[in-house]
Amino acid sequence: MKTFDLETDTVRVVNATLHAPEGEMEFQIRNPRGAHALAVGLYAPLRVTVRGHAGYYCAGMNQLATVVVEGNAGTGVGENMMSGLVHVRGNASQSAGATAHGGLLVIDGDASARCGISMKGVDIVVKGSVGHMSAFMGQAGNLVVCGDAGEALGDSVYEARLFVRGRVAGLGADCVEKEMRAEHLEWLAAALERAGASFRPEDFRRYGSARNLYTFKIDNAARY
Amino acid sequence: MCGIVGLFFKNAEREPELGQLFAPMLETMCGRGPDSAGFAVYDAEAPAGAIKASLQHPDPGYDWAPLAARLGATRVTRNATHALFVGPGDEAALRATVAEAAPDVTVMSVGRRIQIMKETGTPQEVVERFGVRGMRGSHAIGHTRMATESAVTTAGSHPFSTGMDLCLVHNGSLSNHNRLRANLRREGITFATENDTEVAAGYLTWRLRQGYALKDALEAGLRDLDGFFTFAIGTADGFAVLRDPIACKPAVMAETDDYVAMASEYRSLAGLPGIAAARLWEPEPGVVYSWSRA
Numbered sequence: 001m002k003t004f005d006l007e008t009d010t011v012r013v014v015n016a017t018l019h020a021p022e023g024e025m026e027f028q029i030r031n032p033r034g035a036h037a038l039a040v041g042l043y044a045p046l047r048v049t050v051r052g053h054a055g056y057y058c059a060g061m062n063q064l065a066t067v068v069v070e071g072n073a074g075t076g077v078g079e080n081m082m083s084g085l086v087h088v089r090g091n092a093s094q095s096a097g098a099t100a101h102g103g104l105l106v107i108d109g110d111a112s113a114r115c116g117i118s119m120k121g122v123d124i125v126v127k128g129s130v131g132h133m134s135a136f137m138g139q140a141g142n143l144v145v146c147g148d149a150g151e152a153l154g155d156s157v158y159e160a161r162l163f164v165r166g167r168v169a170g171l172g173a174d175c176v177e178k179e180m181r182a183e184h185l186e187w188l189a190a191a192l193e194r195a196g197a198s199f200r201p202e203d204f205r206r207y208g209s210a211r212n213l214y215t216f217k218i219d220n221a222a223r224y
Numbered sequence: 225m226c227g228i229v230g231l232f233f234k235n236a237e238r239e240p241e242l243g244q245l246f247a248p249m250l251e252t253m254c255g256r257g258p259d260s261a262g263f264a265v266y267d268a269e270a271p272a273g274a275i276k277a278s279l280q281h282p283d284p285g286y287d288w289a290p291l292a293a294r295l296g297a298t299r300v301t302r303n304a305t306h307a308l309f310v311g312p313g314d315e316a317a318l319r320a321t322v323a324e325a326a327p328d329v330t331v332m333s334v335g336r337r338i339q340i341m342k343e344t345g346t347p348q349e350v351v352e353r354f355g356v357r358g359m360r361g362s363h364a365i366g367h368t369r370m371a372t373e374s375a376v377t378t379a380g381s382h383p384f385s386t387g388m389d390l391c392l393v394h395n396g397s398l399s400n401h402n403r404l405r406a407n408l409r410r411e412g413i414t415f416a417t418e419n420d421t422e423v424a425a426g427y428l429t430w431r432l433r434q435g436y437a438l439k440d441a442l443e444a445g446l447r448d449l450d451g452f453f454t455f456a457i458g459t460a461d462g463f464a465v466l467r468d469p470i471a472c473k474p475a476v477m478a479e480t481d482d483y484v485a486m487a488s489e490y491r492s493l494a495g496l497p498g499i500a501a502a503r504l505w506e507p508e509p510g511v512v513y514s515w516s517r518a
Binding site: 034035041053054055056058072074075091094112113131 | 325476490491493504509
């Protein structure tokens with residue numbers, strides 16, 4: 001395992017090395033002290049452990065790699081990730097998993113506002129609660145919340161699926177509760193297992209788009 | 225974008241370390257605000273019957289003696305472009321005398337404990353210019369500015385004083401500040417700049433003048449202030465934090481047995497003693513958080 005120490009190494013050197021790993025597959029980053037853009041743009045099946053709190057955009061654009069943050073993560077952790085696993089052991093700040101296309105983002109603690117905003121295919125499992133406007137304009141993928149969800153969950157959601165175990169403070173525009181069918185329970189059980197979350201799928205409720213907002217209805221043509 | 229920081233000691237033991245711990249918090253926020261910086265430090269109370277006033281003149285060699293004589297100041301301490309006046313009097317009389325006798329002097333703060341200093345330049349330059357590392361006190365709040373709504377000037381820098389011992393720093397922008405400024409002027413609040421944050425400061429002054437407690441004034445602000453904000457507010461014996469309900473502007477807080485600290489980003493908290501064991505959290509949108517010493 002190769003070790004970086006941000007007391008002496010710069011973020012630029014860390015990321016450049018991770019982009020050209022030259023056969024090394026395991027890395028750790030010590031003393032992150034909230035530095036931004038740690039382990040971004042990886043595209044090999046590396047394993048990177050951040051030993052402390054990460055700043056903004058940690059593991060953004062990730063492909064194939066596993067990035068573990070042993071602390072909290074700042075705004076935009078795993079933003080636009082394409083594949084691989086990003087695992088935050090602590091809490092995540094705003095816009096976790098924003099616009100992400102694929103892979104799995106696991107947050108052991110809470111995520112604050114706008115978790116999964118404009119998500120495009122990623123699976124996000126939050127073992128705690130999420131803040132307001134989560135999954136705003138979510139297009140595809142799944143957001144699983146084992147705790148509570150804040151105001152305006154799933155506002156203007158497209159085809160992302162939302163599963164919440166706790167209380168939902170309020171649903172956003174065009175977001176509705178939907179029937180939990182066998183296929184959803186099956187998917188949820190597998191997702192919870194992948195994320196290491198020991199909750200019963202039966203305790204979750206499913207939410208998604210009522211499809212009144214983003215689908216054009218010909219009956220409304222005269223109104224414009 | 226701007227950076228804001230605050231550090232409040234729960235007990236007196238750490239007071240000599242305030243500047244040492246606070247200066248790097250402010251410097252770290254340079255990336256969020258490189259064009260000007262400012263801070264309010266709360267230190268020992270003025271003697272009975274006296275007040276402290278932080279005054280500023282753009283010329284660091286300005287002769288403060290005539291104004292000191294007019295104000296009857298018992299102590300004047302020059303610090304770069306600023307001077308701390310201590311002497312008998314009250315806020316209204318002091319402001320009136322300064323406006324009449326030295327119209328090119330700006331009153332940065334008036335109170336029993338507060339001292340505000342702010343200037344253009346990077347946070348590092350401002351910290352060095354005023355010797356922040358050597359300062360002591362019970363708490364401090366600071367701001368690093370990346371101007372969006374008004375010019376890069378000393379007057380447009382934060383903190384903005386909101387009356388005796390009160391001040392405000394702001395990350396964000398208010399969208400209804402023009403109308404609100406006009407309304408507050410009719411209520412007798414005066415404004416020195418076109419800055420949006422000064423309107424928030426003036427709003428708090430007005431609410432407190434109406435008899436609102438600080439917490440109630442801030443909660444009323446949630447209704448009356450339209451725009452983006454994370455505020456840190458300094459009071460004579462404590463500080464408060466408030467984020468707007470949409471909460472686009474970041475904030476993170478840390479609490480130990482010794483202190484409560486807030487910053488726009490964790491980076492500014494990373495060097496504080498005992499941070500590894502501190503309780504860390506993101507303040508909830510639209511919730512007033514406040515601390516004061518018993």
